[in-house]
Amino acid sequence: xxxxxxxxxxxxxxxxxxxxxxxxxxxxxxxxxxLILVGDEGVLSKRLARHKMADNPRLxxxxxxxxxxxxxxxxxxxxxxxxxxxxxxxxxxxxxxxxACVSAGNTGALMAxxxxxxxxxxxxxxxxxxxxxxxxxxxxxxxLDLGANVDSTAEHLFQFALMGSLIANEVDLIHQPxxxxxxxxxxxxxxxxxxxxxxxxxxESHAVNYIGYIEADSIFHGDVDVVVCDGFVGNVALKSMEGxxxxxxxxxxxxxxxxxxxxxxxxxxxxxxxxxxxKIDPAAYNGASFIGLRGIxxxxxxxxxxxxxxxxxxxxxHQVEHNVPAHIHDRVEAVMQKxxxxx
Numbered sequence: 001x002x003x004x005x006x007x008x009x010x011x012x013x014x015x016x017x018x019x020x021x022x023x024x025x026x027x028x029x030x031x032x033x034x035l036i037l038v039g040d041e042g043v044l045s046k047r048l049a050r051h052k053m054a055d056n057p058r059l060x061x062x063x064x065x066x067x068x069x070x071x072x073x074x075x076x077x078x079x080x081x082x083x084x085x086x087x088x089x090x091x092x093x094x095x096x097x098x099x100a101c102v103s104a105g106n107t108g109a110l111m112a113x114x115x116x117x118x119x120x121x122x123x124x125x126x127x128x129x130x131x132x133x134x135x136x137x138x139x140x141x142x143x144l145d146l147g148a149n150v151d152s153t154a155e156h157l158f159q160f161a162l163m164g165s166l167i168a169n170e171v172d173l174i175h176q177p178x179x180x181x182x183x184x185x186x187x188x189x190x191x192x193x194x195x196x197x198x199x200x201x202x203x204e205s206h207a208v209n210y211i212g213y214i215e216a217d218s219i220f221h222g223d224v225d226v227v228v229c230d231g232f233v234g235n236v237a238l239k240s241m242e243g244x245x246x247x248x249x250x251x252x253x254x255x256x257x258x259x260x261x262x263x264x265x266x267x268x269x270x271x272x273x274x275x276x277x278x279k280i281d282p283a284a285y286n287g288a289s290f291i292g293l294r295g296i297x298x299x300x301x302x303x304x305x306x307x308x309x310x311x312x313x314x315x316x317x318h319q320v321e322h323n324v325p326a327h328i329h330d331r332v333e334a335v336m337q338k339x340x341x342x343x
Contacts, residue, residue, distance in 0.1 A: 006098035009039035011105025022309035077109035100296035127292035147235035154197035177225035180214035287312035
């Protein structure tokens, strides 16, 4: 199956310096993959020439004269940057010249532009941001929403559960993925009205394999495949995880470089440290998906490495191969026909 993916080559903290080498590595890994590099043609041509890839037919340059800054407001980007690398990359998906888009750019601008250009699927009120988080029992868990919606209703969370369950089934190949609702406790009496109303919808509909409330620590060690929450809670949880991971890495680095003995201990522990890094390395889990749109858009972390952007491209490729938007459309339509959920 031939796949074409558009890359916002100028977005993020490092732009083309990360996107171009990541693109080269991915086409070498996947012979069926073609990538459209969207951005300043002069900059991109020089980058490809430096890697002796200027004439590669599977790396195509699409010129875009503008760039969405990382601190630019979504409304400004949407109104005034119609030839930005971000907007052009999403347009390529709309025009069906690409089957997916990947960007490390401004999250708010990317979501606003993607929603404006691609629109949401029928039956889905709002797109959600979903990403993989390491989990000790399951390898990883899908968590959504991670920041797209900060005022979600129970009906929105119900839709997130449907979409999260489907992506775990189709992309992660998990049969009847277990879906948990993030709460401050596992008891039925715990939580606010939004969470309780969502639990009621999930219990009554039997639309997903809902296992009940889970607490935040179960994201890492619980027997769950999908965790559902609103964007405010999800984003706070995600940033807390990232902060804790950076702190642990910093403490380990300082501990192993304090003196000669600790440096020797670090040499002995190198295989273990490499194993741990491989299990929790943020680059391996980079690539958050905007699901619920009529097209595939994957958001890479703004400060990602080459390896991290490769992971984001890989996530987009998997979603194309499994035709995720079409499956979400069919699943939501089937569920809505059986139950009376406002949409």
